[in-house]
Amino acid sequence: MVNVSEYKTYLVLYVKSILYLWKTSPFNILVLIITIPIQALLPSLSLYIANILINRMNNLSQQLLFLLLGVWGVAFLLNNIFTPLTTMIQGKLTDDLTYTLNCDIMKKSEEIQTIDYFEDNNFYNDIQLLSSEASWRPVNLLVFGTSIISNAILFISMLVIFASFHPVIALLMLLVLVPQGMISYSLQQQAFEVLVSNSEESRKLEYYSQVLLSSEAIKDVRLYNLYNFFMKKYTQSFSSIKRNIQKTRLKKFNSSVIFLILTALLSVGSFIYIIYSIKVGQLGIGAIMLFSSSIVYAINSMSRLIEDSSLLYDTLLYMEKFFKFIALPSDSKSATVAVPSSIEKIDFVDVSFKYPTSENYALKHISFSVNKGEKIAIVGENGAGKTTLIKLLTRFYNIEEGELLINNVSISNFDPEKFRENVSAIFQDFSKFDLTLRENVGISNIQEINADDQILKALEDSGFESSLSDLNTILGKKFDHSRDLSGGQWQKVALARAFFSHSPILILDEPTAALDARTEYELFEKFLKLTEGKTVFFITHRLSSVRQADKILLLRNGRIEGFDKHDALMRTNKYYEELYTMQSSLYYKELN
Numbered sequence: 097m098v099n100v101s102e103y104k105t106y107l108v109l110y111v112k113s114i115l116y117l118w119k120t121s122p123f124n125i126l127v128l129i130i131t132i133p134i135q136a137l138l139p140s141l142s143l144y145i146a147n148i149l150i151n152r153m154n155n156l157s158q159q160l161l162f163l164l165l166g167v168w169g170v171a172f173l174l175n176n177i178f179t180p181l182t183t184m185i186q187g188k189l190t191d192d193l194t195y196t197l198n199c200d201i202m203k204k205s206e207e208i209q210t211i212d213y214f215e216d217n218n219f220y221n222d223i224q225l226l227s228s229e230a231s232w233r234p235v236n237l238l239v240f241g242t243s244i245i246s247n248a249i250l251f252i253s254m255l256v257i258f259a260s261f262h263p264v265i266a267l268l269m270l271l272v273l274v275p276q277g278m279i280s281y282s283l284q285q286q287a288f289e290v291l292v293s294n295s296e297e298s299r300k301l302e303y304y305s306q307v308l309l310s311s312e313a314i315k316d317v318r319l320y321n322l323y324n325f326f327m328k329k330y331t332q333s334f335s336s337i338k339r340n341i342q343k344t345r346l347k348k349f350n351s352s353v354i355f356l357i358l359t360a361l362l363s364v365g366s367f368i369y370i371i372y373s374i375k376v377g378q379l380g381i382g383a384i385m386l387f388s389s390s391i392v393y394a395i396n397s398m399s400r401l402i403e404d405s406s407l408l409y410d411t412l413l414y415m416e417k418f419f420k421f422i423a424l425p426s427d428s429k430s431a432t433v434a435v436p437s438s439i440e441k442i443d444f445v446d447v448s449f450k451y452p453t454s455e456n457y458a459l460k461h462i463s464f465s466v467n468k469g470e471k472i473a474i475v476g477e478n479g480a481g482k483t484t485l486i487k488l489l490t491r492f493y494n495i496e497e498g499e500l501l502i503n504n505v506s507i508s509n510f511d512p513e514k515f516r517e518n519v520s521a522i523f524q525d526f527s528k529f530d531l532t533l534r535e536n537v538g539i540s541n542i543q544e545i546n547a548d549d550q551i552l553k554a555l556e557d558s559g560f561e562s563s564l565s566d567l568n569t570i571l572g573k574k575f576d577h578s579r580d581l582s583g584g585q586w587q588k589v590a591l592a593r594a595f596f597s598h599s600p601i602l603i604l605d606e607p608t609a610a611l612d613a614r615t616e617y618e619l620f621e622k623f624l625k626l627t628e629g630k631t632v633f634f635i636t637h638r639l640s641s642v643r644q645a646d647k648i649l650l651l652r653n654g655r656i657e658g659f660d661k662h663d664a665l666m667r668t669n670k671y672y673e674e675l676y677t678m679q680s681s682l683y684y685k686e687l688n
Contacts, residue, residue: 136249151380447498473642476651520597530572540597558591
């Protein structure tokens with residue numbers, strides 16, 4: 097049974113995509129709007145002229161003969177010119193659309209100030225799909241879209257030719273070919289959705305095959321010889337999908353065969369009628385050529401219409417995700433207060449927070465104050481809420497319960513981008529950009545990215561020691577002549593990035609995890625001297641480093657368990673004493 101709502105949705109999405117195309121390049125779209133219908137009508141014109149020439153060759157005047165031949169020649173020439181012309185226009189449109197599409201995706205991503213969207217799996221999968229396929233989806237949208245319009249016009253023009261023989265022939269062809277096309281389209285669409293599209297089952301198939309080719313998984317795949325394991329899972333999933341849809345496909349195939357038989361019977365019957373009409377003098381001999389060519393054009397145009405509609409369908413699903421993404425509301429409130437030139441005080445006032453996808457609180461009733469220039473160590477076991485606290489301070493999430501005050505003003509009153517100019521952070525999963533060494537450090541202060549002396553000093557301050565002296569060297573693995581760094585070297589580049597920012601607030605989320613204990617100890621001593629006057633929050637799992645902090649914020653299950661100097665916590669807080677003693681023994685073993 098044909099689902100009319102699906103075709104309506106399909107049409108609405110296509111029209112919306114065309115309007116987006118128009119915004120991208122109005123002139124090129126206008127050229128296609130003119131050329132595609134003309135090109136689609138040229139076969140009908142050529143057949144019609146050929147029919148006249150065959151039927152009235154001996155009765156045509158020389159002037160009319162040359163006129164018809166001239167029109168036929170122009171139609172032939174235009175048909176051949178329009179093919180490369182539309183290809184060229186489609187290429188230009190594809191370039192413009194790809195650029196605009198990617199720019200709109202990036203601009204929208206910039207507009208979404210918080211990161212809760214990006215930590216939602218479904219949203220993240222969608223945004224990755226939008227980004228990865230933006231380079232080739234526009235090609236499909238244009239090529240298949242223009243082909244559908246062209247073949248639809250061609251099919252209608254063939255129906256007009258059938259009607260010239262007898263209106264009933266045109267009506268019967270329409271009643272047979274259109275339902276047959278819808279059934280075939282449904283078959284192709286179903287196969288495409290299951291095996292190619294972004295459905296749940298198709299993603300499983302893609303995952304099982306890609307994991308064997310993934311650089312992230314290759315070590316485990318080789319070590320445990322997982323090829324047969326994943327190939328078996330792929331086969332099982334594929335077989336399950338195939339069994340579930342086979343009955344429906346068979347039923348639709350049988351219906352399609354019935355319509356194919358009806359098309360054949362109708363074509364033969366119409367041919368008999370045309371031959372009879374020729375014998376009684378109602379039609380000329382050219383009707384044989386005209387009808388036989390028209391039936392081929394009609395069937396081929398309907399087949400192309402079906403095939404390209406199936407291929408366009410998945411691209412329209414992509415465009416649907418794109419339009420939904422672009423339509424997302426901005427999640428940041430309008431700035432009402434200018435960010436202060438000097439941040440003197442930071443206050444968490446009874447802040448509770450839970451992630452949008454969770455029912456459990458990550459932080460509960462957090463209250464503490466930090467003055468300018470203080471060094472605050474944030475400690476606690478895994479899941480205590482340390483990183484969550486930092487995400488709130490960097491305005492990656494909006495606070496719904498309690499307040500975070502900056503100089504006694506709620507942080508929600510500041511423009512997020514302007515506020516973040518005062519903050520520099522190194523997270524556990526800091527970014528390793530496939531950029532030059534200069535850019536990897538300098539991006540924290542774009543205005544001074546070419547200040548090589550300051551960049552080199554930041555690298556020196558971070559303890560970066562390497563034979564790599566050329567700031568133009570591209571880091572990472574993706575590009576030719578690039579050079580990858582060790583984990584410790586990358587971490588020092590990230591530290592240099594933080595130093596180069598000159599931000600008054602510095603956040604370090606386990607910044608020395610890839611460094612050995614001795615290097616970490618030496619770096620922290622140097623670090624505290626270099627950050628004099630800055631307000632620093634640092635998370636570390638090695639508690640021996642926190643003795644140098646002005647205060648230690650101890651978190652446990654999302655609550656504050658203590659907030660004081662190291663010596664005071666050792667005297668009054670059994671939980672902290674236990675953690676510190678345990679960590680210290682491991683630390684000294686590592687040192688020795």
